[in-house]
Amino acid sequence: MRSLPVLSLQSRGHELAAPPAQVAALARSGVPAFEDVLARHGRGPLEAHAIEVLQVNVGKLCNQTCAHCHVDAGPDRREVMSRETAEQVVELLRRHPGIPTLDITGGAPELNPQFRYLVAEGAAQGRRVIDRCNLSVLLLPSQRDLVGFLAAHRVEVMASLPSFRASGTDAQRGDGVFAKSLDALRLLNAAGYGKGEGLALNLVYNPVGTFLPGDQASLERDYKRELQLRHGIVFDRLYTITNMPISRFLDHLERTDNLQRYMDLLVASFNPRAADGVMCRTYLSVGWDGTLYDCDFNQMLEMPTNHGAPQTLWGLLARGRALPRRVMTGLHCFGCTAGAGSSCAGAVAE
Amino acid sequence: MAETYYCPHDLPRFGEMGKDRPELWAKFLDYYNAVFADGALTAREKALIALGVAHAVQCPYCIDAYTQAALQNGSDREQMTEAVHVACAIRGGASLVHGVQMRNVADKVGM
Numbered sequence: 356m357r358s359l360p361v362l363s364l365q366s367r368g369h370e371l372a373a374p375p376a377q378v379a380a381l382a383r384s385g386v387p388a389f390e391d392v393l394a395r396h397g398r399g400p401l402e403a404h405a406i407e408v409l410q411v412n413v414g415k416l417c418n419q420t421c422a423h424c425h426v427d428a429g430p431d432r433r434e435v436m437s438r439e440t441a442e443q444v445v446e447l448l449r450r451h452p453g454i455p456t457l458d459i460t461g462g463a464p465e466l467n468p469q470f471r472y473l474v475a476e477g478a479a480q481g482r483r484v485i486d487r488c489n490l491s492v493l494l495l496p497s498q499r500d501l502v503g504f505l506a507a508h509r510v511e512v513m514a515s516l517p518s519f520r521a522s523g524t525d526a527q528r529g530d531g532v533f534a535k536s537l538d539a540l541r542l543l544n545a546a547g548y549g550k551g552e553g554l555a556l557n558l559v560y561n562p563v564g565t566f567l568p569g570d571q572a573s574l575e576r577d578y579k580r581e582l583q584l585r586h587g588i589v590f591d592r593l594y595t596i597t598n599m600p601i602s603r604f605l606d607h608l609e610r611t612d613n614l615q616r617y618m619d620l621l622v623a624s625f626n627p628r629a630a631d632g633v634m635c636r637t638y639l640s641v642g643w644d645g646t647l648y649d650c651d652f653n654q655m656l657e658m659p660t661n662h663g664a665p666q667t668l669w670g671l672l673a674r675g676r677a678l679p680r681r682v683m684t685g686l687h688c689f690g691c692t693a694g695a696g697s698s699c700a701g702a703v704a705e
Numbered sequence: 706m707a708e709t710y711y712c713p714h715d716l717p718r719f720g721e722m723g724k725d726r727p728e729l730w731a732k733f734l735d736y737y738n739a740v741f742a743d744g745a746l747t748a749r750e751k752a753l754i755a756l757g758v759a760h761a762v763q764c765p766y767c768i769d770a771y772t773q774a775a776l777q778n779g780s781d782r783e784q785m786t787e788a789v790h791v792a793c794a795i796r797g798g799a800s801l802v803h804g805v806q807m808r809n810v811a812d813k814v815g816m
Contacts, residue, residue, distance in 0.1 A: 523781045562777065569778035573748040577779055 363420065363429040364603060371606050372427060374657040380605060381686040384618035389688045396627040401682035403649065406451065407637040410458040410699065411436075411444055412651055413467040414643040419489050421515075421528045423561065423604040425655050428462040435462075436643040441469035443668040444641060445476040450672070452480075458513075458638075458699065460487040460651060465501055478508040485511045487559075487699075490539035491532055506546045511555040513594070513699075514540070519581040523563040540588045549590040557592045559701075565613040567624060567694045568595035571702040594701025597621075599652050599690040621689035629696025632703035635682045641668060649682040651699070652690070658683045716766045749778035756785055757792040 364372040371377055390400055415432035417424075448454060457477035464470050464487065477484040486505060493501055505512060516536055518524045524533035540556075543549060549556030558578060562568055575593035582588040598604045600617060608614040639660075640648040645668040648654040662681035665671040696703035723730035741751055752774040759767030775785050 518779065518781060520781055520784075522783060523779075560779070563781070564776055566773055566777045569774075570743065570748050573743045574779050576743070577747050577749050 363415075363427045363431055364606060365427055366429070366431045369606065371602065371609075374655070377601050377605055377656060378685060380609065380614065381600060381618065384615055384686070386618045386622045386686060386689070389684045389686060392622065392625055392689075393627075393630060396625070396630070398627060398630055401630070401633065401635055401684060401688075403636050403639070403680040403682055404678060405637050406454050406639045406678065408456040408458050408634070408639075408699075409444070409448065409451075409454050409641065410460060410638050410651060411473065411641045412460050412643055412654060413441075413462065413464045413469060413473070415462045416466050417462040417489065418466065418492055418495060419463070419529055419532065421489075421603070422607060423527055423598050425599045425602045425604060425652060426462060427602045427655070432462065434643050435467050436469050436645075438469055438472070440643070440645040440668065441473055443645060443672060444473060446672060447668060448477065448480055448482060450675075454482070456483045456485065458485040458487070460699075463489050463492045465492050465498060471504060474504070474508050474510055478510070483511060484508065485513050488512050488514045489528075490514050490516070491535040493539040493542055494535055502542050502546045502548075506548070506554055509554065511557065512543060512548060513557050513559060514543075514590075515561075516540075516558045516578075517561050517563050519578050519585075527561075527563050537586050537588065540582075540586075540590070544589060549588075551591065555592075556590045557594060558590050559594050559596055561596045561598055565598075565608060565611070565617045565620075567597055567620065568697070568702070571595040571695065592701075594699075595695070595697070596699070596701065597690050597693055597697035599687055601652060601687050602655055618686070618689070621693045624693035625689065626692055626694060626696060626704055628704040629692045629694070632696055632698070633688075633691045634698035634700065634703070635691075638699070639677060645669065647671060647677065649680070650691075652687055653683055653685075656685065656687065658685065711765050713769070716769060719766070747778075749775070749780055752778045753780055753784060753788045757788040760789050761792040761796055 371380065393400065414435035415426055415428045416435055417428035417432070418430060420429040448457065457473070459470065459473055461467065474484055474486070492498055515528070516524060517527050521533035524536060525531065543556050546554070548554040560568060560574055571593065574595060578593050582590070600608055600614070600621070608617050635649040638650055640651050640654050642648060642654050647660045647666055647668065648658065649660055659666040660677065660680060661683050664677050664680040665674050671677050691697050741748065752771055755767065756771040756775050759771050772785065
């Protein structure tokens with residue numbers, strides 16, 4: 356993966372900044388409809404019957420501009436969640452004590468002024484709180500106290516590291532990011548993270564290229580050994596996530612003439628057991644403006660919840676429930692059902 | 706007949722070797738899959754070894770397959786290039802060490 360874009364697609368005025376252009380590009384690949392493939396394997400349309408994870412995307416602002424970013428996040432993006440919307444998230448949690456996990460993502464979610472409010476409220480309500488962290492944000496002068504804040508609230512850190520070596524990490528995430536990531540991991544380890552003592556530090560691997568992730572357990576062994584031996588860094592679990600063919604990764608696929616091959620790979624690798632475990636069945640995704648989605652990927656394609664389910668936080672608060680809910684799907688969904696499957700919690704099938 | 710002996714489209718047809726003697730193919734696949742399962746070596750390490758061997762035996766199908774497998778399992782170009790150099794060093798060394806035979810013969814019959 357080479358020639359990193361320096362700006363978001365939106366700032367470059369790129370055609371693929373618009374979700375309809377992304378959907379059209381995927382359609383040109385000519386692969387079969389996702390629900391037709393589900394039916395071919397004896398599966399009906401995807402439905403959500405539980406909310407085990409409330410995933411809140413607080414906005415697109417980020418201190419990095421990664422080549423594969425499905426959010427098209429970057430320092431130039433200004434979409435951030437307001438206090439009012441964050442308060443609605445907290446109210447939703449309060450009214451739904453059965454939602455065990457609050458998963459906060461972005462962008463770099465820590466840069467949003469509402470991040471600490473959400474963490475503190477989620478923790479106070481006894482929820483498992485996850486911070487999807489790009490690591491380098493922990494080194495920013497404005498975030499010097501962030502590691503201590505996360506530790507004090509027992510926040511689970513889910514950190515991106517696509518390779519245990521510099522070349523792969525920097526190729527995808529930007530020059531010098533690997534070295535910063537190691538520094539940040541050392542800070543987390545020093546605060547007690549990743550040592551099996553209750554402060555969970557999990558890493559997220561996604562392929563540095565146009566292929567599926569390798570075996571999650573095997574990669575975890577490599578990561579643990581290499582990071583410990585070469586850098587003295589420890590962590591708890593490694594999760595593999597497939598690159599989703601949308602936004603900047605879609606741009607990469609088109610620029611390198613790999614889109615057709617990649618879509619064919621995803622469809623050929625369709626795994627019905629992965630379809631049984633996809634995260635949209637148990638997640639509810641909230642956008643920075645309070646719109647509801649079945650997952651973070653649908654959020655970026657601006658495909659809100661539908662089929663009669665409430666489409667906004669305030670709509671859900673007024674109506675009371677978003678279940679059962681038929682999931683909105685598209686050709687990008689093949690990214691979650693290929694091989695061992697993919698979710699924000701890693702592989703979902705053998 | 707194809708115009709060339711090697712054709713990329715033949716790689717996904719590898720399974721056709723299961724025709725006619727399927728029991729032998731099944732035994733081969735069982736063994737193959739067991740070899741590449743995570744063991745004392747990780748899938749990434751095995752893919753790197755396979756990549757080196759692929760270059761030593763100069764099999765274009767294997768080079769294609771194990772370049773992708775090495776990447777998929779988390780290796781990068783630098784590591785993969787080193788694996789190819791290992792294959793090259795062993796092949797080159799194997800030629801060179803046979804030079805001792807040459808020297809033995811020359812010592813025997815020469816003056």
